[in-house]
Amino acid sequence: MQQLTNRSKQVSNKEMTLAERIYLPAIAHGMAITIKHFFQKKVTIRYPEVKRYLGPVFRGRHVLKRDADGRERCTACGLCAVACPAEAISMVAEERQKGEEHLYREEKYAAVYEVNMLRCIFCGLCEEACPKQAVYLRHDEFVPVFTERDQVIWGKDLLVEDMNNRYLREAWTKEEAHAQDLKKAAGAISHVEPRAIP
Amino acid sequence: MELTAFIIKAIIILVIFGLTLLIAMYSTYGERKVAGFIQDRLGPDRAGPWGLLQPLADAGKMFFKEDFIPAQANKWLFIAGPCLAMLTALMASAVIPFGSTLRYDGIEVAVQGVEANIGILYIFGVVSLGVYGIMVGGWASNNKFSLLGAIRAASQNISYEVAMGLSIVAILMMSESLSVGSIVAQQHGGNWNIWYQPLGFIIFLTCAFAECNRTPFDLPECETELVGGYHTEYSSMKLGFYLFAEYINMFISSAVVSALYFGGYNYPGMDWVYTQLTAAFGDIAGHNVATLLGTAVFFGKALFGVFFFMWVRWTLPRFRYDQLMNLGWKGLIPLAILNILITGIGVLFIQPSLTAFLK
Numbered sequence: 001m002q003q004l005t006n007r008s009k010q011v012s013n014k015e016m017t018l019a020e021r022i023y024l025p026a027i028a029h030g031m032a033i034t035i036k037h038f039f040q041k042k043v044t045i046r047y048p049e050v051k052r053y054l055g056p057v058f059r060g061r062h063v064l065k066r067d068a069d070g071r072e073r074c075t076a077c078g079l080c081a082v083a084c085p086a087e088a089i090s091m092v093a094e095e096r097q098k099g100e101e102h103l104y105r106e107e108k109y110a111a112v113y114e115v116n117m118l119r120c121i122f123c124g125l126c127e128e129a130c131p132k133q134a135v136y137l138r139h140d141e142f143v144p145v146f147t148e149r150d151q152v153i154w155g156k157d158l159l160v161e162d163m164n165n166r167y168l169r170e171a172w173t174k175e176e177a178h179a180q181d182l183k184k185a186a187g188a189i190s191h192v193e194p195r196a197i198p
Numbered sequence: 199m200e201l202t203a204f205i206i207k208a209i210i211i212l213v214i215f216g217l218t219l220l221i222a223m224y225s226t227y228g229e230r231k232v233a234g235f236i237q238d239r240l241g242p243d244r245a246g247p248w249g250l251l252q253p254l255a256d257a258g259k260m261f262f263k264e265d266f267i268p269a270q271a272n273k274w275l276f277i278a279g280p281c282l283a284m285l286t287a288l289m290a291s292a293v294i295p296f297g298s299t300l301r302y303d304g305i306e307v308a309v310q311g312v313e314a315n316i317g318i319l320y321i322f323g324v325v326s327l328g329v330y331g332i333m334v335g336g337w338a339s340n341n342k343f344s345l346l347g348a349i350r351a352a353s354q355n356i357s358y359e360v361a362m363g364l365s366i367v368a369i370l371m372m373s374e375s376l377s378v379g380s381i382v383a384q385q386h387g388g389n390w391n392i393w394y395q396p397l398g399f400i401i402f403l404t405c406a407f408a409e410c411n412r413t414p415f416d417l418p419e420c421e422t423e424l425v426g427g428y429h430t431e432y433s434s435m436k437l438g439f440y441l442f443a444e445y446i447n448m449f450i451s452s453a454v455v456s457a458l459y460f461g462g463y464n465y466p467g468m469d470w471v472y473t474q475l476t477a478a479f480g481d482i483a484g485h486n487v488a489t490l491l492g493t494a495v496f497f498g499k500a501l502f503g504v505f506f507f508m509w510v511r512w513t514l515p516r517f518r519y520d521q522l523m524n525l526g527w528k529g530l531i532p533l534a535i536l537n538i539l540i541t542g543i544g545v546l547f548i549q550p551s552l553t554a555f556l557k
Contacts, residue, residue: 024400027514034236034513044240 056169056180059124059137062115063167064159067105072160073134074113075106083129088119106132115154117143138167206300206307211292214311217497218291222445223253225504229445232508257438265434272338279335280432280439286328287446293317294453295379297463297493301482309463309493310379317378318366321454322359325409329355331443332411332418336428347427350519351418354408357526358415362405364534365398368541369458378454382462387469390461394544397537399459401530406451408526410444413511417519452503453496460499463492 019025045052054060065073076093094111096104103109120143126135146152161167227242227249234241242249267276294317297309314320329352336348369391373381385391392399408415419427429440456462471491476484517525 027510030513031509034509037238038232038235038509040238042235042240043238046240046243 054139056139056176058139059122059127061138061141061143062120062126062154062159063136063138063161064110064113064156065134065136065167066161066163069102070163071101071103071105072109073105073132074110075108075132075134076110076113077108077131079129079131080126080135083125084120085123085125086119086121088116088121089126090114090116110156113156113159115159116152117146117154118152136167139169140167202303203305203307206302206305210300210307210309211311214291214296215288218288218446218449221449221501221504222442223257225445225448225508226256226441227252228504229508229511232505233512236509236512260435260438263434265436266431268340268431270340271431272340275334275338276431277436279331279338280436280443281331282334283328283331283443284439284446286324286331287443287450289327290321290324290447290450291453293320293378294450294457295382295462296453296496297489298383299485300489301485308379309489313377313379315375315377318370318376318381318458321378322363322366325447325451326355326359328409328443328447331440332428335432335440339428339431341431343425344428344430347418347424347430350424351411351428354411354415354417354522354526357523358405358408358530361401361526361530361534362409364531364538365401365405366458367534368395368398368537371538371541371545378457382457382464385461385464387464388461388466390459390464392459395459395537395541397533398541399455401534401537402459403455404525404530406455407507407510408522410447410451410507412444412448412507414514414517415522416516417522448504448507449500452507453500455503456496456499462499463489463496465492465495468492 067073076091078091078093081087081089081091090112091110091114092112093108096107096109122137124137127137143154230252231241231249233239242252245251245255267273292311293314295308295310295313299306299308301307332351332355333348336344336346336351339345369381370376372391372394373384375381375384381391407413411418418424419429424430429437432440468488472484472488475488475491478484479487
């Protein structure tokens with residue numbers, strides 16, 4: 001039969017040589033391999049202390065963006081809730097009153113915006129559905145582990161962006177991310193922030 | 199006079215006992231660490247710095263598990279099994295000379311539990327008793343897998359004891375003594391038995407692996423065929439004792455190997471060190487320090503032996519049962535007999551002619 005790769009070996013029933021039958025040279029060879037691995041660099045990442053950078057397109061913790069003036073971008077159109085395959089998002093819309101222009105960018109806003117973190121599958125479809133570029137999944141933070149039921153549903157207090165700790169990222173598309181990776185490999189970008197859990 | 203000797207002896211025995219337990223305890227940690235390192239992992243590193251408290255955590259876990267005895271098990275034998283395993287594992291260290299002598303108040307005490315003139319026979323006797331722990335435990339469990347594991351362990355231990363004993367005979371022919379103390383004393387400096395008995399050493403080492411039920415001969419607990427082997431039904435600290443006994447056995451057999459083949463507490467240049475120390479600290483203190491240094495060397499060798507056991511475990515796959523028996527009966531026993539013949543020829547003809555030639 002035609003060989004597809006050169007790695008396959010023909011089976012042979014030849015008598016073993018004396019060295020093979022004694023088995024000791026093979027043992028010594030094997031032990032040389034294991035002791036080499038003993039002194040090799042370990043692949044383990046000590047997780048809570050050291051965190052691996054997951055790339056600029058990782059989908060982590062949700063954020064409801066504000067614009068440059070600090071106004072909430074969300075207009076409560078509900079497209080994210082419709083797009084969500086897990087039906088994790090729910091919201092209550094409200095009309096913007098006079099004097100609230102510095103709080104909400106659009107004339108309608110989400111008075112309540114809730115994400116059920118047990119339902120969310122972090123697919124990122126809400127990001128794609130949003131016409132106002134209000135919903136993003138952060139690439140630099142996880143949703144922390146919750147231990148109580150009332151920690152599961154996240155309201156606006158946890159979702160809306162903190163102006164002192166804005167969510168910014170350099171790469172948004174696959175191509176930009178790739179370019180950024182190349183720059184990082186070349187040493188141009190040195191600051192890869194480890195994620196901090198709030 | 200008598201009392202001081204007794205007290206010193208008691209302290210030595212207690213220290214050796216405690217050290218054996220400590221080493222066995224940390225062998226469980228070492229095993230996992232070595233396994234991790236060989237597989238490019240880190241091993242346990244969460245409990246304490248570098249995971250050093252891991253053995254305590256394991257022991258705590260073991261103690262708090264349910265101590266379960268199956269309804270149809272033979273209760274007394276079920277309890278006696280792990281006790282026997284522990285007992286025999288700990289007894290063997292009594293005759294191993296861990297160092298030369300300590301001097302105090304004009305008396306000289308050997309760093310050894312008991313100086314017996316049949317020490318090596320004692321070790322063999324106790325080690326062959328070790329199979330009872332496994333056999334009794336496996337039988338009392340009233341479980342087919344346990345019994346099969348126990349039977350395997352028994353037949354394996356008995357088969358390999360033959361080859362082990364025969365490989366020792368060559369050493370006995372050379373040293374003309376059954377006392378471990380004098381066998382070690384004869385290997386003064388770098389004049390170790392391994393240089394004269396490489397074949398005997400390999401046979402002995404292989405048999406030691408089989409006696410300890412360690413990989414590649416850990417068929418008694420072959421999970422794929424026997425669930426957990428003889429300790430399938432055991433839980434809590436009874437299981438802990440079985441596992442612990444295995445590690446004690448490992449340490450004891452490495453200690454025996456280093457005493458018989460690697461000169462025990464002897465190391466090259468020990469005479470020079472001895473004269474330096476006595477010159478520096480005076481006769482008695484220098485002698486004692488030199489002895490303790492020798493003891494440290496002995497423990498170093500034994501610990502390397504333990505590491506070797508682990509290294510082999512994470513390198514080699516398990517033998518098949520017929521391979522194990524073939525190797526024991528058709529491979530090692532004839533080789534051991536051949537080794538005896540060669541040693542006999544060496545002792546009878548070559549050694550006298552060589553000494554005559556050199557003179």
